[in-house]
Amino acid sequence: MDLEILNSAVRISTPLVFAAMGGLLTYQAGMLNIALDGFMIVAAFTAVATAYFTGSLELALLAAILASMLLAALMAMFNIKFRAHIFIAGTAVTFLAYGLTALLLKGVLGQDGVFTSDRIPTFPVIHLPVIENIPIIGEIFSGHTILVYVAYVFVPIVAWTLYQTKWGLQLRVVGEAPEAAAAAGINVDWVKFQAMLLSGLFCGFAGAYLSLAYVSLFANKMTNERGLIALAAIFFARGNPYLTAMVAILFGTATALSVRLPQVTGLAPQLLQLIPYVVTVLALVLVGWRTTRARSRHSAWRFDIG
Amino acid sequence: MSFETTGSGPGMAVLNFCRPAVQPIVAVLIATIVGGLLVLALGENPIEVYGLLISGSLVGVPNLLVTLQMMTPLLFTGLAVAISFRAGLWNIGAEGQMLVGALFAGVVGYAFPMPWFLHLPLAILAGFVGGGLWSAIPALLRVYLGVNELVVCLMLNPIALLLTGFFATHVFKAPGPTNKLPDIAPSAALPTFSVYSQVNAGIFIALACCIIFAIINVRTVRGFEWKIMGLSPRFAYYGGINVPRRAIWVMILSGGIAGLAGAEQVLGQYGAFYDNFSPGYGFDGIAVAMLANFNPIGVIVAAFLFGALNGGSGVLQMMTGLSKYLVQVLQFITVLVLAAQFSWDWLILRLFPEPPPKSPDAVEPVNATPTEA
Amino acid sequence: MPDASVPVVSMRNIVKRFGNFTAIHSASMDIRRGEIHALVGENGAGKSTLMNILYGLLPRTDGDIDLRGEPVRFANPKEAIALGIGMVHQHFKLAPSFTVAENIILGSEPLKSFGRLDRIRAERETKAISERFGLNLDPRAIIATLPVGLRQRVEILKALYREAEILILDEPTAVLTPQETRELFATMRSLADSGHSIIFITHKLREVLAVSDRISVMRQGRILSTIDNKNVTAQEIASLMVGRSVLLRVAKNEAKPTGELLLDVKGLTALGERGETAVDNLSLSVSAGEIVGLAGVQGNGQDELVECIAGLRRPVGGQVQICGTPLRPNPRGNREAGLAYIPADRGDLGLSLESSIWENMTVGHLGKFKAGPFFAATRAKQRAAELIARFDVRGATPDKAAGSLSGGNQQKVQIARELTRDARLIIAEQPSQGVDIGAIEAIHRTLVEMRDAGRAVFVVSADLDEVLSISDRVLVIYRGRIVANLKAADTDAEEVGRYMGGLDEEPASVGALPKETQHVV
Amino acid sequence: PKVAMITSESGLGDKSFNDMMVEGMERAKTELGADYVVIQPRAISEFQSALARAAGQGFDIIIGSSFDMIEPMKAVAAAFPDQKFGLVDVGPEPLGPNVVSTVTKDWEGSFLVGYIAAKTTKTGTIGFVGGKDIPIIHRFFIGYYYGAMMANPDIKVIETYTGSFTDPAGGKEFTLSNINQGADINFAVAGPTSVGVIEAAKSTGTFAIGVDSNQNYLAPGSVLTSMVKRVDTQAFDMIKSVSDNTFAGNQVKMYGLAEDGVSAAMDDNNKGLISDAVLAEVDTLKAKLLSGEIVVPNYFELKAGQAEMGTPPIATPPSIATATTLAQ
Numbered sequence A: 001m002d003l004e005i006l007n008s009a010v011r012i013s014t015p016l017v018f019a020a021m022g023g024l025l026t027y028q029a030g031m032l033n034i035a036l037d038g039f040m041i042v043a044a045f046t047a048v049a050t051a052y053f054t055g056s057l058e059l060a061l062l063a064a065i066l067a068s069m070l071l072a073a074l075m076a077m078f079n080i081k082f083r084a085h086i087f088i089a090g091t092a093v094t095f096l097a098y099g100l101t102a103l104l105l106k107g108v109l110g111q112d113g114v115f116t117s118d119r120i121p122t123f124p125v126i127h128l129p130v131i132e133n134i135p136i137i138g139e140i141f142s143g144h145t146i147l148v149y150v151a152y153v154f155v156p157i158v159a160w161t162l163y164q165t166k167w168g169l170q171l172r173v174v175g176e177a178p179e180a181a182a183a184a185g186i187n188v189d190w191v192k193f194q195a196m197l198l199s200g201l202f203c204g205f206a207g208a209y210l211s212l213a214y215v216s217l218f219a220n221k222m223t224n225e226r227g228l229i230a231l232a233a234i235f236f237a238r239g240n241p242y243l244t245a246m247v248a249i250l251f252g253t254a255t256a257l258s259v260r261l262p263q264v265t266g267l268a269p270q271l272l273q274l275i276p277y278v279v280t281v282l283a284l285v286l287v288g289w290r291t292t293r294a295r296s297r298h299s300a301w302r303f304d305i306g
Numbered sequence B: 001m002s003f004e005t006t007g008s009g010p011g012m013a014v015l016n017f018c019r020p021a022v023q024p025i026v027a028v029l030i031a032t033i034v035g036g037l038l039v040l041a042l043g044e045n046p047i048e049v050y051g052l053l054i055s056g057s058l059v060g061v062p063n064l065l066v067t068l069q070m071m072t073p074l075l076f077t078g079l080a081v082a083i084s085f086r087a088g089l090w091n092i093g094a095e096g097q098m099l100v101g102a103l104f105a106g107v108v109g110y111a112f113p114m115p116w117f118l119h120l121p122l123a124i125l126a127g128f129v130g131g132g133l134w135s136a137i138p139a140l141l142r143v144y145l146g147v148n149e150l151v152v153c154l155m156l157n158p159i160a161l162l163l164t165g166f167f168a169t170h171v172f173k174a175p176g177p178t179n180k181l182p183d184i185a186p187s188a189a190l191p192t193f194s195v196y197s198q199v200n201a202g203i204f205i206a207l208a209c210c211i212i213f214a215i216i217n218v219r220t221v222r223g224f225e226w227k228i229m230g231l232s233p234r235f236a237y238y239g240g241i242n243v244p245r246r247a248i249w250v251m252i253l254s255g256g257i258a259g260l261a262g263a264e265q266v267l268g269q270y271g272a273f274y275d276n277f278s279p280g281y282g283f284d285g286i287a288v289a290m291l292a293n294f295n296p297i298g299v300i301v302a303a304f305l306f307g308a309l310n311g312g313s314g315v316l317q318m319m320t321g322l323s324k325y326l327v328q329v330l331q332f333i334t335v336l337v338l339a340a341q342f343s344w345d346w347l348i349l350r351l352f353p354e355p356p357p358k359s360p361d362a363v364e365p366v367n368a369t370p371t372e373a
Numbered sequence C: 001m002p003d004a005s006v007p008v009v010s011m012r013n014i015v016k017r018f019g020n021f022t023a024i025h026s027a028s029m030d031i032r033r034g035e036i037h038a039l040v041g042e043n044g045a046g047k048s049t050l051m052n053i054l055y056g057l058l059p060r061t062d063g064d065i066d067l068r069g070e071p072v073r074f075a076n077p078k079e080a081i082a083l084g085i086g087m088v089h090q091h092f093k094l095a096p097s098f099t100v101a102e103n104i105i106l107g108s109e110p111l112k113s114f115g116r117l118d119r120i121r122a123e124r125e126t127k128a129i130s131e132r133f134g135l136n137l138d139p140r141a142i143i144a145t146l147p148v149g150l151r152q153r154v155e156i157l158k159a160l161y162r163e164a165e166i167l168i169l170d171e172p173t174a175v176l177t178p179q180e181t182r183e184l185f186a187t188m189r190s191l192a193d194s195g196h197s198i199i200f201i202t203h204k205l206r207e208v209l210a211v212s213d214r215i216s217v218m219r220q221g222r223i224l225s226t227i228d229n230k231n232v233t234a235q236e237i238a239s240l241m242v243g244r245s246v247l248l249r250v251a252k253n254e255a256k257p258t259g260e261l262l263l264d265v266k267g268l269t270a271l272g273e274r275g276e277t278a279v280d281n282l283s284l285s286v287s288a289g290e291i292v293g294l295a296g297v298q299g300n301g302q303d304e305l306v307e308c309i310a311g312l313r314r315p316v317g318g319q320v321q322i323c324g325t326p327l328r329p330n331p332r333g334n335r336e337a338g339l340a341y342i343p344a345d346r347g348d349l350g351l352s353l354e355s356s357i358w359e360n361m362t363v364g365h366l367g368k369f370k371a372g373p374f375f376a377a378t379r380a381k382q383r384a385a386e387l388i389a390r391f392d393v394r395g396a397t398p399d400k401a402a403g404s405l406s407g408g409n410q411q412k413v414q415i416a417r418e419l420t421r422d423a424r425l426i427i428a429e430q431p432s433q434g435v436d437i438g439a440i441e442a443i444h445r446t447l448v449e450m451r452d453a454g455r456a457v458f459v460v461s462a463d464l465d466e467v468l469s470i471s472d473r474v475l476v477i478y479r480g481r482i483v484a485n486l487k488a489a490d491t492d493a494e495e496v497g498r499y500m501g502g503l504d505e506e507p508a509s510v511g512a513l514p515k516e517t518q519h520v521v
Numbered sequence D: 001p002k003v004a005m006i007t008s009e010s011g012l013g014d015k016s017f018n019d020m021m022v023e024g025m026e027r028a029k030t031e032l033g034a035d036y037v038v039i040q041p042r043a044i045s046e047f048q049s050a051l052a053r054a055a056g057q058g059f060d061i062i063i064g065s066s067f068d069m070i071e072p073m074k075a076v077a078a079a080f081p082d083q084k085f086g087l088v089d090v091g092p093e094p095l096g097p098n099v100v101s102t103v104t105k106d107w108e109g110s111f112l113v114g115y116i117a118a119k120t121t122k123t124g125t126i127g128f129v130g131g132k133d134i135p136i137i138h139r140f141f142i143g144y145y146y147g148a149m150m151a152n153p154d155i156k157v158i159e160t161y162t163g164s165f166t167d168p169a170g171g172k173e174f175t176l177s178n179i180n181q182g183a184d185i186n187f188a189v190a191g192p193t194s195v196g197v198i199e200a201a202k203s204t205g206t207f208a209i210g211v212d213s214n215q216n217y218l219a220p221g222s223v224l225t226s227m228v229k230r231v232d233t234q235a236f237d238m239i240k241s242v243s244d245n246t247f248a249g250n251q252v253k254m255y256g257l258a259e260d261g262v263s264a265a266m267d268d269n270n271k272g273l274i275s276d277a278v279l280a281e282v283d284t285l286k287a288k289l290l291s292g293e294i295v296v297p298n299y300f301e302l303k304a305g306q307a308e309m310g311t312p313p314i315a316t317p318p319s320i321a322t323a324t325t326l327a328q
């Protein structure tokens, strides 16, 4: 039972980790990308539609990523080239994506609300050869779909890219001091554009995971604001990839827990569903309390928070 | 940050003067064209679709009343978002604040019957207080613990939804199959005017709020202070503005106004607090505020646009069988295009290409002779 | 190898317009190989703009630029950098939370396989290049922790790392101490000797005369003339720049301090950003009717000291009285007690660059425009227009954004705002930083007038010339303590410089000031 | 006839009564030559304006669904006495001289599938996955519970609510949790979330029970049966009454097992999943129900703390037995 919770936590956290990695890159590039949900829903839809028509998971994943990146490119174009406020662009793109996928669901797949079919292939579950037999670890980490492993492997890759590569350095400088980057001859807009595209890439994975691995169907608004949770994780961790992933997992674990608590406690389900959100707020308060106490003694007054 | 202005020449002054109006119009035009292409791609006649959207929202008293009904909550939430964003506080929690305000108004509305001249104001005030209390959480966390209000608001929205849902389904649940509080007493109801729509006296409160805040923004010290702290809080603080206190109050005011949206819904439109009643007025409010460029009068215009699109949506569905999602798509194409800065500059650059160089000896230096104040 | 007779850079008839405002009318200028070429001019003359055009940061509206005889048109700095142009900006362009090495290699990073950064090589090369040019720097230090002088070096090394042959330095000495300035000049000279060409913008004519080979004078968007540094005096350059004769020294009478302590600091202790003790049990006082200068190398606690007095930082110990009122924990309280404060950090603290000039001039004066809750915006704009004229803020209208002003004119905006406050204590940090000589004269004269009207003026500056010329009394801060309390008339840059370097700690002047010295002028 | 259908705020694609009603519309279109449009309000507050604006447009009948439409429809029906209205799947009170309404006895259908589940489970534990913890869903649960207890008094029934009707992924997660606790059959009453419940069954080799419409086809072999609510018939009957001029207002029609308003769906997709023995028992059960020997409890008639329910009496589930107030 306990281990099953963790196994489920790994599953629940996966789309959050994907989306968080995507949002993290834009965060590091100085853009607050609130369109993660929009990217994800488009990817989820494209994945299901492609899988349904071609029967190929690979094509479906590819198409999902492309669709998500296309939307990201649109968003980037409006934000970077046409200087739309990232917040409006993000809101608009998200609701546009919700509406468009709902329209296309009817137009392309002939269904309202939900689409599911036997013809949609699903990502198979992988049993990790050696790990599977280790008592506790095996139960938690084995028996997920390939995308779950991909998500967690992305975390060190993103960290490595951010902190060990030229591109990562430039991206972080663009986020922190765009004038410095521009003066050093870096094409700030282009770097931001790339970050946004990659954000689309990761959300493409997240969407495909949601609709072809976690479940195998498409439903309107099926991202259920997971992108916003991912965003909160990023803020919480101030853009550190490992910490961000950990917060996403914390949220996933709290969710897994809240799924299993009702039978135990007999409490109203609404109160149990509060747990992940409340845990996140409490964690924020705790961190804020600790840093503020230290800062107020030796820092000049600042209101904008870093 | 770029301080460059584009375009120049004699026509510039005139165009700059009407810029606030022209920019949205150009954007709506572009959005209409893009949306029209989309409609065409769906195999419908864009002229018919837009015709129905317009006639369904503006032509005839019933349609107009529906539009007004739909714009009312957006007036409140748009204004709420606008005043907080203008002061540099990212209150994206209007949705949650509206829900809590609605719950407060709903409870006061049914649980404490009294004469209407007391009851109605009290119930409205309860909505304000509910929203204000809910927004005080991110405000206090921001000011005293440096926690980003954006994240807190993101978390508080679902928390508000779940908590108000808990109250509606467990604590104050009205008997019957629906998840709602008991109906409010007639003494707490905002009067409605017609069977065609639930537009009610709340719209006057909303418009009054917009006008009051428009005046506050440009005519009062407080409004000036909010603007400065929105652009540069450190400078504002240095200059003697009590930024932490102002920040808390702006957030509370903003939340309170979002709470009024809830009160208007409960007291005017539903007659009781219903679980999960909002189709996302709080989020639409962000778009409305952005379109309005945080200007309270602009909020009225933007809310009207949104209300009209939503109102026209019903007629469009009724007449053509097209989906409500089409309207949503058209709506947010408009928002996206409106948000872009290109429409105006693009137009200007085409109308007024850069003028030839001015004669080189234009200005003579003034002598540097500052004297004591 | 370029032809030696051809200038390295030749700019001809450059025009730059921002919207319908013409910043550069028609500027022409040649730079020779191996020369140090000073570019001087009033605030807003267009110096930074011209250089930004050369560096590819701004597109030009018209005109030609030849680089080593070839016409060029840079779309961005990257292309300029590739052709050997480097620029150190008036406002530093560094990423504060990154290391020295990272900042230096940014944009031309040494790589290992797979696009990996070669950190070791980056640090080695940073070390090597800083030693080659005699600029000592720890490659791993985080920029935010470095004093301004060292940041300046990072900026220069950044350009040199890219093998810049033409180096543009935009007001590099504005924030440096005399020692640092001297070191910088030595570096510039050795660079020039090794074939680099240096364009050097400054408002300090002494520096121009000391280091440059040729001098170009800019006025109202035009290069008036380029002269040889052989037979020219500071006075001549000044007149050329401003179009009239300027007083290069402040003319002032003896101070008559009343003894009423308008600023009284006793045993103040405060921590710095990293929790270190930045101000260490410090005491000082400024009396009505005197100008006290605080000299010190950047990073010795003067920032923290002033922030405490302004209410922007909470002290951990000690007492401060402003005009007889105990210190309040926020700027508002201290302003009400009678403080006017001109911060050095105008971009972040003293101005809101995105706000209009009238708004910038109105903050801190809200009481004047208030009728109940209402606000007289029209009156505030009128007043701003008056101040713009009175303080000669060039290129300004009340509705223009403060950020569109040149550096020196931004400074004038905040000076105008603060000096027109009804405040008895004036704290001015680097009041003439980036301000041209004509305006310096005016600012200093205003400060002296303030003193004579019975106010207390406390000038905090790294610019020894400024401190010595304006102050009646000079305090030197070193490692968070006052190490010297000198009568300005009896001391000189050498002596003060020694105290600033901490070489000569004088136990007697630490802590409370001896009563006698406060009154001698 | 011209028909306007106004959905509840969850709109089309709910895999629930809105979709079922459209099926009824389709049937009316083919059989009666009806013309219909579907209007999807975004919020409860838009019901009244949607009804009122449709009332002026020459529709022969305007059909809505959901309890939340009762008040708006009463108001609009009073304002437009010549317009015919229908309201599907609501309570037993008549709504006006120009309104017909219907009640679906979904608790009787839930009773049947509860019985089947309890007879089919191999683990002795079955599950219930509701969309929200709300009375209308409790009504399904009580029927299900009653049926299960009648089949096997020792059965364990796990009651869960996902909190959302639109989160299939959440539905799957909750179902997996139930399965992990031994529930090898889960009854999904959660709109689109139900599809996630069926998914979970498919991926674990257990069974799900569909709801509202026949969902057996969604995962043949994994959906034991579906508790079908024939709101399509109800809508069709309303349209038919208009077309053959038998419409009479102030009427509430009941659609229970007797009226074929609910059923446990049997088709090719679930052939052989339920043993013939169980099917035979279900038939006798139905007969008893029709004869009144068995009366399945309606949640809305239960009282808090009530110890037993239905005929023959069966102990109430803990959520009722221990409750101090019932969220009705």
Ligand SMILES: Nc1ncnc2c1ncn2[C@@H]1O[C@H](COP(=O)(O)OP(=O)(O)OP(=O)(O)O)[C@@H](O)[C@H]1O
Pocket (backbone or CB within 6 Å): B221, B222, B240, B241, B242, B245, B246, B249, B250, B253, C366
């Ligand atoms: N934005 C606000 N909205 C509502 N009340 C506010 C707001 N800001 C402050 N207040 C309240 O108004 C009262 C006066 O506040 P405060 O002393 O800061 O203003 P003030 O003295 O008018 O400011 P100033 O002197 O700078 O004009 C306080 O009780 C404070 O809580």
Ligand SMILES: Nc1ncnc2c1ncn2[C@@H]1O[C@H](COP(=O)(O)OP(=O)(O)OP(=O)(O)O)[C@@H](O)[C@H]1O
Pocket (backbone or CB within 6 Å): B002, B003, B004, B005, C018, C021, C023, C041, C042, C043, C044, C045, C046, C047, C048, C049, C050, C090, C394, C395, C404, C405, C406, C407, C408, C409, C434, C436
């Ligand atoms: N982005 C801009 N938009 C509008 N005007 C600008 C912009 N940048 C500079 N200007 C104007 O161009 C003129 C020249 O500015 P510049 O910064 O080149 O002056 P400067 O000679 O460097 O002065 P300082 O010595 O004060 O630094 C000023 O009047 C300034 O206001």
Ligand SMILES: [Mg+2]
Pocket (backbone or CB within 6 Å): C047, C048, C049, C090, C406, C407, C408
């Ligand atoms: Mg300059």
Ligand SMILES: [Mg+2]
Pocket (backbone or CB within 6 Å): none
């Ligand atoms: Mg006051």
